[in-house]
Amino acid sequence: MKIDPSNPADLSAQIAKAIRDAIISGALPVDERLPSEAELAEQFDVSRPTVREALKRLAAQSLIRTQRGATGGAFVNRLRFEDAYGQQITTSTLLLSMNDVSFATACEARYALERACAPLSAARRTADHLATMRAEAHRQSQPGLTDEAFCASDVAFHRALVDAAGNPVLSYQLAGAVEAMQPLMNMITFSARDRERIIALHTAIADAIEAQDSAQADENLANLAAYTQELAQDVIAKRAAKARAK
Amino acid sequence: MKIDPSNPADLSAQIAKAIRDAIISGALPVDERLPSEAELAEQFDVSRPTVREALKRLAAQSLIRTQRGATGGAFVNRLRFEDAYGQQITTSTLLLSMNDVSFATACEARYALERACAPLSAARRTADHLATMRAEAHRQSQPGLTDEAFCASDVAFHRALVDAAGNPVLSYQLAGAVEAMQPLMNMITFSARDRERIIALHTAIADAIEAQDSAQADENLANLAAYTQELAQDVIAKRAAKARAK
DNA sequence: CGCAATCATATGTCAGACGTTTAATTGTCT
DNA sequence: AGACAATTAAACGTCTGACATATGATTGCG
Numbered sequence: 001m002k003i004d005p006s007n008p009a010d011l012s013a014q015i016a017k018a019i020r021d022a023i024i025s026g027a028l029p030v031d032e033r034l035p036s037e038a039e040l041a042e043q044f045d046v047s048r049p050t051v052r053e054a055l056k057r058l059a060a061q062s063l064i065r066t067q068r069g070a071t072g073g074a075f076v077n078r079l080r081f082e083d084a085y086g087q088q089i090t091t092s093t094l095l096l097s098m099n100d101v102s103f104a105t106a107c108e109a110r111y112a113l114e115r116a117c118a119p120l121s122a123a124r125r126t127a128d129h130l131a132t133m134r135a136e137a138h139r140q141s142q143p144g145l146t147d148e149a150f151c152a153s154d155v156a157f158h159r160a161l162v163d164a165a166g167n168p169v170l171s172y173q174l175a176g177a178v179e180a181m182q183p184l185m186n187m188i189t190f191s192a193r194d195r196e197r198i199i200a201l202h203t204a205i206a207d208a209i210e211a212q213d214s215a216q217a218d219e220n221l222a223n224l225a226a227y228t229q230e231l232a233q234d235v236i237a238k239r240a241a242k243a244r245a246k
Numbered sequence: 247m248k249i250d251p252s253n254p255a256d257l258s259a260q261i262a263k264a265i266r267d268a269i270i271s272g273a274l275p276v277d278e279r280l281p282s283e284a285e286l287a288e289q290f291d292v293s294r295p296t297v298r299e300a301l302k303r304l305a306a307q308s309l310i311r312t313q314r315g316a317t318g319g320a321f322v323n324r325l326r327f328e329d330a331y332g333q334q335i336t337t338s339t340l341l342l343s344m345n346d347v348s349f350a351t352a353c354e355a356r357y358a359l360e361r362a363c364a365p366l367s368a369a370r371r372t373a374d375h376l377a378t379m380r381a382e383a384h385r386q387s388q389p390g391l392t393d394e395a396f397c398a399s400d401v402a403f404h405r406a407l408v409d410a411a412g413n414p415v416l417s418y419q420l421a422g423a424v425e426a427m428q429p430l431m432n433m434i435t436f437s438a439r440d441r442e443r444i445i446a447l448h449t450a451i452a453d454a455i456e457a458q459d460s461a462q463a464d465e466n467l468a469n470l471a472a473y474t475q476e477l478a479q480d481v482i483a484k485r486a487a488k489a490r491a492k
Numbered sequence: 493c494g495c496a497a498t499c500a501t502a503t504g505t506c507a508g509a510c511g512t513t514t515a516a517t518t519g520t521c522t
Numbered sequence: 523a524g525a526c527a528a529t530t531a532a533a534c535g536t537c538t539g540a541c542a543t544a545t546g547a548t549t550g551c552g
Contacts, residue, residue, distance in 0.1 A: 091307075115362060169352055177419060
């Protein structure tokens with residue numbers, strides 16, 4: 001972990017890479033304390049600010065955490081799913097918002113992933129997950145709910161569905177896809193009739209999961225996917241018409 | 247974008263958050279140039295090193311890029327799928343290697359996601375994707391192939407399968423799951439008979455995709471998933487036996 | 493023996509400086 | 523006038539040295 005070509009540019013990036021590689025390879029185990037900034041500066045033959053920039057890069061990826069004080073320093077961080085969620089959501093949101101990914105593509109991916117979860121969720125759902133799904137479906141039927149609140153509840157419903165699969169890797173993967181779509185979903189205005197139909201499908205999905213009927217769950221998810229696409233296309237068409245009228 | 251409580255700790259983290267929020271909200275559009283480090287230092291009333299630490303955090307997430315020279319500075323980066331892949335793989339690898347995720351869980355997630363792609367891949371596969379899948383299946387049948395090379399080819403085969411779905415969001419999501427598992431897969435020693443069976447399933451999958459028979463593809467993927475789990479359990483059992491023998 | 497004051501260590505921040513890269517400007521020559 | 527070369531200016535990248543602050547360990551006193 002001392003690779004440093006005498007190229008005097010991007011030093012902090014090179015140092016960050018060296019340490020990152022050491023962590024990924026397992027040479028630096030979890031909770032291991034890195035040398036102090038002064039020691040690292042000496043080892044890599046750079047100044048302390050340069051070392052600090054490298055450490056901040058790693059901190060931004062949740063690879064290390066720092067503690068001040070006598071026994072402080074930088075420690076290899078045990079990556080928690082919670083931290084990974086946040087990064088995943090940030091990245092996915094940006095990908096969708098500024099990388100020309102169409103709503104249809106994002107939507108297709110999301111429902112493909114959810115349908116992948118459905119059989120597992122049907123097999124393993126607990127009372128807790130079912131209760132959450134029921135509660136969210138009920139909340140969605142409250143009159144006077146804003147579109148934003150409706151969408152937020154929709155996200156919560158689908159998260160419960162995914163979490164019911166009992167596979168944290170799947171939950172992690174889907175957190176990005178589902179939550180990153182929320183800003184796009186928020187642009188849709190749901191009529192009362194739209195909501196009614198969505199809630200009916202949610203209820204049917206919850207029923208199927210409760211009955212551990214994965215085929216039924218899959219069918220309802222497919223319907224929900226198709227209906228969401230239909231609503232989105234409607235919104236897009238109306239927006240295009242309005243743009244033409246100007 | 248000037249929020250800075252007078253708490254004189256974590257200044258660089260706070261500044262990074264302020265700028266990150268501005269980017270995510272769209273207040274700073276893609277390719278927009280941020281103020282120079284000196285100007286930012288003045289705006290936030292901190293020193294330049296502190297600003298630089300904040301910028302390095304953002305650079306680590308590929309949110310900004312920097313250019314030297316007269317017209318240089320920090321620019322809001324258009325996040326490319328390629329960059330996102332890298333982060334996704336790093337994060338997924340770490341989650342798997344040090345977060346006590348069992349091989350079974352990771353494997354289950356991976357094949358669930360792949361099976362979600364299969365119908366789309368069957369519908370949209372191009373000659374290119376099919377050629378890649380065939381080529382990798384053929385490479386896997388070469389005698390004298392190391393286990394690592396076999397696994398690498400396996401990854402390439404499955405990437406082609408996923409890419410065939412023509413949905414970059416799915417490709418992105420799966421890049422993490424599939425590639426992050428490679429280190430774990432590399433620990434498996436494949437006997438000639440194991441390989442034979444895997445190659446047969448790969449060929450069957452390629453056949454099904456070519457014939458656009460999504461049910462057949464799904465069935466073969468399910469078999470492959472089951473067989474992979476079986477092989478892994480075998481390895482784990484043997485390792486446990488060896489550990490007991492010591 | 494217990495508790496409080498002190499100390500040592502390491503991170504967090506600041507100020508000022510120099511080197512390097514790069515584009516724009518200026519100046520000169522044809 | 524136009525083209526090419528030299529100068530200049532802006533900005534990042536790095537270094538040095540210093541001070542502030544947090545926190546565990548040590549020491550000293552009752």
